[in-house]
Amino acid sequence: MAADQEALVSALKTVKDPELNVNVVDLGLVYSIQSREDEVDVEMTLTSPACPVGPEMLRSAVTALEKVEGVSKANVRLVMSPPWSPDRMSDDARDELGYF
Template identity: 75%
Template sequence: MIEHEALVQALKTVNDPELNVNVVDLGLVYSIRAEDDRVDVEMTLTSPACPMGPEILRNSVAALEKVEGVAKVDVKLVMTPPWTPDRMTDDARDELGMF
């Protein structure tokens, strides 16, 4: 069985290259589901036109594939609901100087 926390920690290694904050703390990850050796993730971007989107998605897949027990990863990009800064953790706000 794949540990959910291991998947979260793996995604915390993936930074938005423009903001230099991880995708979990930015609130870009909407759901993580694991079944057998497969992981399905729904995530978004800070903007539909984000030029770093393909890189973020590739890095997310690569990070999750490193988790023990994971054989298949599907990261689906969704734009609903749209991302807002309200989704960020306090840690992300601190890193970005948003108080």
């Protein structure tokens, strides 16, 4: 049975960019979430290709997703296309960072 999409998004919201202290979902870093049976495939990006905390955020995403009921394996793939821009941020993230 595939994991609930809402539970997967909630799990990813626990993963924060340690430099900005905002979760990866509200930052707009998560491009896709697909589940099949007990596996989840996620494509996400970074605010910058040279982001020094990128590997840490990817590991945190895998750990968070694998805690979701029904998920035995999370595959988190880093993509750089399309490049991230502040336009992808949620209103909550914009408010939190003071970005208008």
